[in-house]
Amino acid sequence: MxxxxxxxxxxxxxxxxxxxxxxxxxxxxxxxxxxxxxxxxxxxxxxxxxxxxxxxxxxxxxxxxxxxxxxxxxxxxxxxxxxxxxxxxxxxxxxxxxxxxxxxxxxxxxxxxxxxxxxxxxxxxxxxxxxxxxxxxxxxxxxxxxxxxxxxxxxxxxxxxxxxxxxxxxxxxxxxxxxxxxxxxxxxxxxxxxxxxxxxxxxxxxxxxxxxxxxxxxxxxxxxxxxxxxxxxxxxxxxxxxxxxxxxxxxxxxxxxxxxxxxxxxxxxxxxxxxxxxxxxxxxxxxxxxxxxxxxxxxxxxxxxxxxxxxxxxxxxxxxxxxxxxxxxxxxxxxxxxxxxxxxxxxxxxxxxxxxxxGERRMGANPHANGGLLLKDLRLPDFRHYAVEVADPGAEMAESTRILGQFLRDVMKQNLDSRNFRVMSPDENNSNRLNAILEVTDRTSTAEILPTDDHVAPDGRVMEVLSEHMCQGWLEGYLLTGRHGFFSCYEAFIHIVDSMFNQHAKWLESCIDIPWRRAIASLNYLLTSHVWRQDHNGFSHQDPGFIDVVTNKKAKVIRVYLPPDANTLLSVTDHCLRSRQYVNVIIAGKQPELQWLDMDAAIKHCTTGVGIWEWASNDKGSEPDVVMACAGDVPTLETLAAVDFLRCHLPELKIRVVNIVDLMTLQPNTEHPHGLSDRDFDSIFTTDKPVIFAFHGYPWLIHRLTYRRTNHQNLHVRGYKEEGTTTTPFDMVVVNDLDRFHLANDVIDRVSRLGNRGAYIKQIIRNKLTEHKQYITTYGEDMPEIQNWKWQYYNAPPVEKQGSSMIETDDGSTAPSEAGAEGTASSRS
Structure with a gap:
């Protein structure tokens, strides 16, 4: 040599x-x-x-x-x-x-x-x-x-x-x-x-x-x-x-x-x-x-x-x-x-x-080192064309990120000639259900390629290597020189690039105050395979804490989105791909899940970032007894299942359901440009009613974002509390007290007017949780009533009765009598 x-x-x-x-x-x-x-x-x-x-x-x-x-x-x-x-x-x-x-x-x-x-x-x-x-x-x-x-x-x-x-x-x-x-x-x-x-x-x-x-x-x-x-x-x-x-x-x-x-x-x-x-x-x-x-x-x-x-x-x-x-x-x-x-x-x-x-041949004046000078808008297809048809909330199932993959496929297709859009992933593009992108391009490699390799070519535009550092670094260099990109990653392992995210966010923040620095395309993360659907991989794969790292940065540069279904995910992603000078974090599951909003409702919901889901609430025209808030796809599912359970057993209870897709709306508008004013926050969350908040991540982040709000003392947050193992999907939420039964129990504990009437409902809850544990240890999967649960109240007229008559069933549980069950479904979990 x-x-x-x-x-x-x-x-x-x-x-x-x-x-x-x-x-x-x-x-x-x-x-x-x-x-x-x-x-x-x-x-x-x-x-x-x-x-x-x-x-x-x-x-x-x-x-x-x-x-x-x-x-x-x-x-x-x-x-x-x-x-x-x-x-x-x-x-x-x-x-x-x-x-x-x-x-x-x-x-x-x-x-x-x-x-x-x-x-x-x-x-x-x-x-x-x-x-x-x-x-x-x-x-x-x-x-x-x-x-x-x-x-x-x-x-x-x-x-x-x-x-x-x-x-x-x-x-x-x-x-x-x-x-x-x-x-x-x-x-x-x-x-x-x-x-x-x-x-x-x-x-x-x-x-x-x-x-x-x-x-x-x-x-x-x-x-x-x-x-x-x-x-x-x-x-x-x-x-x-x-x-x-x-x-x-x-x-x-x-x-x-x-x-x-x-x-x-x-x-x-x-x-x-x-x-x-x-x-x-x-x-x-x-x-x-x-x-x-x-x-x-x-x-x-x-x-x-x-x-x-x-x-x-x-x-x-x-x-x-x-x-x-x-x-x-x-x-x-x-x-x-x-x-x-x-x-x-x-x-x-x-x-x-x-x-x-x-001139521009000087290395200090080269426009590639001030990438916003070279940045051109992506050609984006109409995201509405990829909508999941949702006739009624909770009536359809879909894999949200697979739907997103079809949109990203066509984003890639429409920008192939421009060569200004790449997708990064640490060997997880297909695992994260973005397979459709490979219909129009391949994975990149200039190393030896075997005939048996799947969608690998020297001119591919999906960049996969099992190093989050390299994916992040490639994307940063690509964005900083005037192009666009998208980075999907397992949620738990995005922590590997915490320090790189920190530095990039600081860079963006500093550039805002430097007049000659031009805005670059946002760094867009999709975090999927998330904490609530890592039951099969176990404790090592369960960590939603990247959100906490991100929210430490200045409001000028960070955005966090938790779309609850495919249509909201499409709307959010389209917005993020059009944005400039931000770090956008999108968290969405890849497993089949119930779909809640049609595209028109999804766009309206994502535009405001937070809203009352009237179709799931029964407090219109009156004061709610409780506000049930949720942020994240699995927390949304469990919140709606808890509402379904409560409205079955306590139909007179007035419940307001609030969904948050833009996490930063929780901050005051004096702290973040997406934040709600105190007046708007109070109108949604009330000033004195209990708020049961089901959150995707660690509970204390919600307290941190809302500690100045009027009703903070009545805010009770459930989220991930570092309880994880290899188990079933529903057991993951149970061990972290985020399941529908714990949420329903929280409501009963905090709505004082229920008094002793809630004791029987709490007994049902205890029995259900016991049944759940016995079932999963026997059969290795969740109970059918959990796996097959669907929202039942979407066509139900409001319940006018102010009492609840309970009868005992053959299995010892309770259910509404005919008199108290008008307009409800015939069976409940």
Missing amino acids: TVATPAKQQPLNADELRKIHAYWCAANYLSVGQIYLLDNPLLQEPLRLEHIKPRLLGHWGTTPGLNFLYAHLNRIITSQDLNMIYIAGPGHGGPGMVANTYLEGTYSELYPAVTQDALGMKQLFNQFSFPGGIPSHAAPETPGSIHEGGELGYSLVHAYGAAFDNPDLIVACVIGDGEAETGPLATSWHSNKFLNPVYDGAVLPILHLNGYKIANPTVLARLPHEELESLFVGYGYKPYFVEGSDPETMHQLMASTLDSAIADIQSIQREARIHGFTKRSRFPMIILRSPKGWTGPKEVDGKKTEDYWRSHQVPFSEMASNPEHVKLLGTWMKSYKPEELFDQNGKLMPELGELAPR
């Missing part, structure tokens, strides 16, 4: 070498200045303590390597007119990203106060990691960035997401050797098995080995050369090595290596685009081994600093107490010869400014 060898060892003539080195020095100078200086930006007077920031924040160690690469990428962009963006994966290398976008002019165009002169340079330094200024990492405020500098582990998967369906784009992705130790990054190397050079752009991974993390050596930096090369050959790459510390040698080697790597990429793409895809190619990658804190102080206070962990953040501090450190800083900054880089007014020397690309 041999190392890939650059074609030309000395591509830079003397003048080119001098200029590219000076440009690198300018970026390094500006980076150090951002970390340390408040004033005296050009060092035109002796450096004093008052010129230095009192609190020193930032990361120097990785920055000179990032600057080195940026300068060389600028060179090849200019020489070959390349369309390229830059992803800086290593930690908080923000000083370098800011410095380079300032040198190329993008920064001053977007932030006119930061001018390209001494005054602007002072502002550049002042704002960095300073109150009221900018973050210390590559953040949304940084031009050219689609990747938050603190997101260790996700740079490479973001890069591939950006490259999919962007045939002219090259994504230069710098991966820090600390970041390379994370699980998501280790998996991301396999993204090359999903890249099709016919239709996709290219990713040029650059693994930056500078040896150390905060205080420890890195794993990959300590691998022998042959082992490191074998690792990346095994991943399917063609590795080039650029190693050393001598600037002249390193400049020539990097220039030569980039020439070779870009030539490789162009050769692969040309072959594929002329002759079609035949087999997966070995795309190039670069392994850059350079000193940590390169060009910085070699020693501080007699301790090794350059090429060591001590240069990771701020190489030295304690400026007020150690005057020698002030001198050391001045010497370090003057080593870059700022007088040769900038004129007396602080403007970059013209001959150096010419090294940067022009």
Whole structure:
């Protein structure tokens, strides 16, 4: 095995070498200045303590390597007119990203106060990691960035997401050797098995080995050369090595290596685009081994600093107490010869400014790094055409996500030519009943495909890999560069991407306040195979807590929907696919379930987000005795079954049924734009009646959302309380006290006027729960009356009687007498 060898060892003539080195020095100078200086930006007077920031924040160690690469990428962009963006994966290398976008002019165009002169340079330094200024990492405020500098582990998967369906784009992705130790990054190397050079752009991974993390050596930096090369050959790459510390040698080697790597990429793409895809190619990658804190102080206070962990953040501090450190800083900054880089007014020397690309070829100005500039609306079919016919509530059964799959199939079909819509799933597309999408496209793979493989092709648009991290990262990169997508996942395992969701939500929130950032398509999750239908897989698969994580974020960017049936799911999904700058979480079951609303009613219900289901209520024209609220498909089923049970046994009871499809309506409108006003909330939930709330997730979230409401003290929430096992579907709700019998019991306990009359009904409830346990342990499935239950009251006239006469049946339970059962069904569960 041999190392890939650059074609030309000395591509830079003397003048080119001098200029590219000076440009690198300018970026390094500006980076150090951002970390340390408040004033005296050009060092035109002796450096004093008052010129230095009192609190020193930032990361120097990785920055000179990032600057080195940026300068060389600028060179090849200019020489070959390349369309390229830059992803800086290593930690908080923000000083370098800011410095380079300032040198190329993008920064001053977007932030006119930061001018390209001494005054602007002072502002550049002042704002960095300073109150009221900018973050210390590559953040949304940084031009050219689609990747938050603190997101260790996700740079490479973001890069591939950006490259999919962007045939002219090259994504230069710098991966820090600390970041390379994370699980998501280790998996991301396999993204090359999903890249099709016919239709996709290219990713040029650059693994930056500078040896150390905060205080420890890195794993990959300590691998022998042959082992490191074998690792990346095994991943399917063609590795080039650029190693050393001598600037002249390193400049020539990097220039030569980039020439070779870009030539490789162009050769692969040309072959594929002329002759079609035949087999997966070995795309190039670069392994850059350079000193940590390169060009910085070699020693501080007699301790090794350059090429060591001590240069990771701020190489030295304690400026007020150690005057020698002030001198050391001045010497370090003057080593870059700022007088040769900038004129007396602080403007970059013209001959150096010419090294940067022009216009949108600048990596800081490339529109792919501001994806909203490129975003085009999806062509969407009319979701109403996929409606389930619902003649009466609860009369039909359907698999809601299977119906949704038909809609998504046609979304995919109508956007195939645009190549701007992909579906992600961790090997669960068919499991989640979205099979119909495969009628118009395949699963993506550029690895070996066998004749027996099912719907797998190099040009497929369903992206399945058993890594939630990769699905999330691909989708984020895809959205951030101006496209659309949809991510379905088992509910319990979406937690794997909690931190990725957090960072993306923070990114969106920050972008709202950045005028030049254009809105991108929303990140849409479908969480299915959810907690209440994971009875067969057991406790490990039962967790609805992602909603709690999501609702921690600002109302400006998050939305949570719990459609109770297929038609509401269609309406919600259509809305989410049209939306911008949100994270939309949709939770819906995939199993056959009763359907409640026809399409007209579903649209109206989803538009308001919450509403009284008049057809299930009997309190119209009077005060309800109780409000029974529900959010989620299974909680809705159990609530309606509880209402059915209560209206059978206590027909005089006035019950109001409220369904919530948009969870954020529960918050006050002062907290969330979808929230109900206090007046509207009180009109629906009353100010003094008991509210029995059946919720899909953990109960305390509902209390958190409603704690300011007038009637909160009467709110009783049932939901998942971490009781799970391998059992039957109905037993899952029973063990969590969310079943129809527990809900009915809650009503009896809280409607005070029932008094002792409820004792007999509670006895029925206890008997039913006992029967249930005996039945499932004997037969291994739920009782027929549970499995076959349907809503019985949809055509029933309102019951006028104010009493309930009960008779004893042969089995010892009670049922309404003929006199008290007018208009009711003949049997009840």
